[in-house]
Amino acid sequence: MGKKLYVGSLSYDTKEESLKDLFSQAGTVNSVSIIVDRFSGRSKGFGFVEMSSEQEAQKAIEMFNGKEFEGRNIVVSEARPIEKKPFRKSFHSHKNFERKRF
Secondary structure (H helix, E strand, C coil), rough: CCCCEEEECCCCCHHHHHHHHCCCCCCCCEEEEECCCCCCCCEEEEEEEEECHHHHHHHHHHHHHCCCEEEEECEECCCCCCCCCCCCCHHCCCCCCCCCCC
């Protein structure tokens, strides 16, 4: 199984293909995903790259962390697992909610 890397401070114009080309210099890239805003469709300026091995992932971090890519100094680090967030209730579903008129 591969090792997933977080890539931050990307240009909003960065495409997955150009990110894959860059990280291919460090080894075999299994997947690339740039995160986009679901409403606007615009990049959020970060993404994830999955390298085929731990060694290639470490090499990519050493090669690219803090380096310029498409006009920005990118941040490359090991991706952290997604944290489960507690369920948020809607403001209006609160039992004691009363509308006050002034």
